Amino acid sequence: MTSSPLDPKAIDIDLAPRYDFARRIALSAAERAMAYYNGRRDLTVEIKNEDEQDVVSVADRELEAFIRAELEREFPEDGFLGEESGQANLSARCVWVIDPIDGTACFVNGLHNWCVSVGMMLDGKPCLGAIADPNHSELFHGCIGRGAWVNDTPLKISQAEHVREGLTGTGTFHPTGKQYFMPFLQQLLDEGGMFIRNGSGALMTAYVAAGRLIGYYETQLKSWDCLAALVLIDEAGGRRNDFFRGNGLTEGNPFLVAGPHVYDQLATMVGPSLDG
Incomplete structure (x- = not known):
């Protein structure tokens, strides 16, 4: 969602x-x-x-x-x-x-x-x-x-139509969500995609808005790591999951932002944990 x-x-x-x-x-x-x-x-x-x-x-x-x-x-x-x-x-x-x-x-x-x-x-x-x-x-x-x-x-969002057409940012959090990380990477690689992790959720989200990355998935992210960049995604024409559902603002949630044409492909790779 x-x-x-x-x-x-x-x-x-x-x-x-x-x-x-x-x-x-x-x-x-x-x-x-x-x-x-x-x-x-x-x-x-x-x-x-x-x-x-x-x-x-x-x-x-x-x-x-x-x-x-x-x-x-x-x-x-x-x-x-x-x-x-x-x-x-x-x-x-x-x-x-x-x-x-x-x-x-x-x-x-x-x-x-x-x-x-x-x-x-x-x-x-x-x-x-x-x-x-x-x-x-x-x-x-x-x-x-x-x-x-x-x-x-x-900023201009990527118009890539398949994950093989660019780099996808990704990351994980040690206490929560790491069990979803390797399955996602495996599917991304199987589809010909490639990944990068730079250690800053805010920058990777901004890079998606700038078209430098085609998407960014984090198994668990906190709101202070992404909120400032989410309006950039909205204004640049990207898509994002319902990060603020439940206690997302104060406790965090799984996170996905992407260009409009690859969002569904990436969300399918993440699976039900994205909005579960």
Whole structure:
């Protein structure tokens, strides 16, 4: 089952100030993140949830605190959900969903596949987002009804008609969903497709919107890893599964985004676990 995007005609508030803020704060946080990244050998890194692949650094916590404080100053009536500092006022019409460093494992190991992800929901649906990748000088951003962009270039979804025609992003989560990972890869390879994993859900989702990947499947993803990029998928003409069903916002769900012509092929490979 796919999820329908927000209808631009139903929006009754001016999104321009929040869209401007999202882009500005994502770039500012990314600049601060680069200072931490360049000094990463001195960072304190901790393991989360007894999973040695799930790590957090002081940079994650301090950057989220910075973004949250700026949000509270600019839009005190809005809700907030962050990977590191929890949630507040999720019943608000506007709820910001933040990942201060998406791809922390890459960040602490000196790999350039990380970003700052700042997204906002309006009435429970993705509405705007900004994803700043300072290593490649790219800002992916979009707002419902206003298009999606990388810097000043419009995003264009892939029109591939078969998985063999491009690269598919994929990934898995150690505690949950990993049993579906290898069966999916086997089917993808059997169909002549090829896969890539870069360690950042936000970037891989943005890459689908940009047509760099034809699709992206994650066995289990959290909302802060993808929400900012979902509006890019909507605005670029892609398809996505019903990620926010149940407790998807706070607990996560299986995740699939793809170009319009390969979505069904990929969803069949994933099988019932996608929306189960």
